[in-house]
Amino acid sequence: MKDEVFFSKGMIHLKEDYPDLYDVSVALNEAAYTGKVLDYKTQKLVAIGIAAAASDDRAIKKQILSGMKELDITKDEIVDVLRVVLLTAGKPAFTKAIRILYKTME
Template sequence: MSEKVFYGKGVRRIKKEDPELYDAIENLDKNVWNGSSLDYRTQKLIAIAISATSNEGNSFMKQVSKAKKELDISRDEIMDVLKVVLLTSGMPAFNKSLEVVNKLYD
């Protein structure tokens, strides 16, 4: 699991204003990515698929960029994920995500 920031900018303020809530958020992140049944790589591919279905390119780009850098996830692996996205979420989510993949891997 990466030790880098995993949350939006708004949570930085929570760290100061409500440390207990911040700790809960941080612990949730650690518990989600613990890999007790699925390894981190598989979990990351699932996160990429979920992000792709939102049809919001920035979040998807962050997920794929991080996975590519940290885990050396290949374009072929991402394309396998996007095939599932195409089947379950349709062409708009697939196309938007494919644009991002083409930028990151070309």
């Protein structure tokens, strides 16, 4: 969500009708994605891995989409992350994320 790129359709309503909540959302993302030690691309790859490990279909898709759009993250970079998901979270989480990755790329 770098540079106020939101993939949630609800954020436009917050921005228009509840700017205080929108501003808090922006500030939280800026606090999380600082790039102080890990660059933003690495942080996004971590976010993809966390979403995949949690088997959260929607979050996996959104993280992959934003990573590919904002940071030109490649399929191979995502698969490297998903290899760690396979090791730590298991085959069901891994195969779900692989399916979502390929569906997202269509």
